[in-house]
Amino acid sequence: MKEIKEIIEKFDHDSSQLISVLHDTQAKYNYLPKDALELISEKMKIPMLDIYQVATFYKAFSLKPRGKYHIRVCLGTACHVRSSQRILESVERELEIKSGETSKDGLFSLESVNCLGCCALGPVMIVNKNYYGNMSPGKINKILKKYK
Ligand code: FES
Structure with missing residues (x-):
């Protein structure tokens, strides 16, 4: 989760940068792990529901592990x-x-x-x-x- 904290810090905990944070998280893990989303929610003070809405709206994001x-x-x-x-x-x-x-x-x-x-x-x-x-x-x- 250290990497996720670094990503969040890179975007200054700015909630308007959620898509960028999710993008970097997806790039790191090839999907969006639940633990990572919970940490993003806590640190960026964004409700999980809002994060899931964004994560499921864009096809670039995946909540399930993707292949290499x-x-x-x-x-x-x-x-x-x-x-x-x-x-x-x-x-x-x-x-x-x-x-x-x-x-x-x-x-x-x-x-x-x-x-x-x-x-x-x-x-x-x-x-x-x-x-x-x-x-x-x-x-x-x-x-x-x-x-x-
Ligand atoms: S319909 Fe546009 S690339 Fe297939």
Whole structure:
């Protein structure tokens, strides 16, 4: 919890900096641990309910541990019309998890999103910060192998 205290101090206990504090906490642990949120609540004098509202509103935050590699498959309209659902299903089959889950080895988390802001490249998938455009089910195995 020393790291959380440092993050809170970095933002001067300023409640208006909650998103930044949560962002740094998420970056540190790859999710938002309950203990960390309680400490943030206490030190920044923000009710837990308010913290949960922010933490659950933004998809960037997770209350559950995420895998080392966070895969997001876009199901937004531009990607959907280019069969992105097949991409998601192929990743699910390959990793033996459903969207919203983390693989048993803790390596991969999978989720679907509504737009990744690069519609012209659809269908699009991201692994952490790496974008893969013009995806097809046949490309998935090769891409995932790079992270195993
Ligand atoms: S709809 Fe997929 S990137 Fe925009």
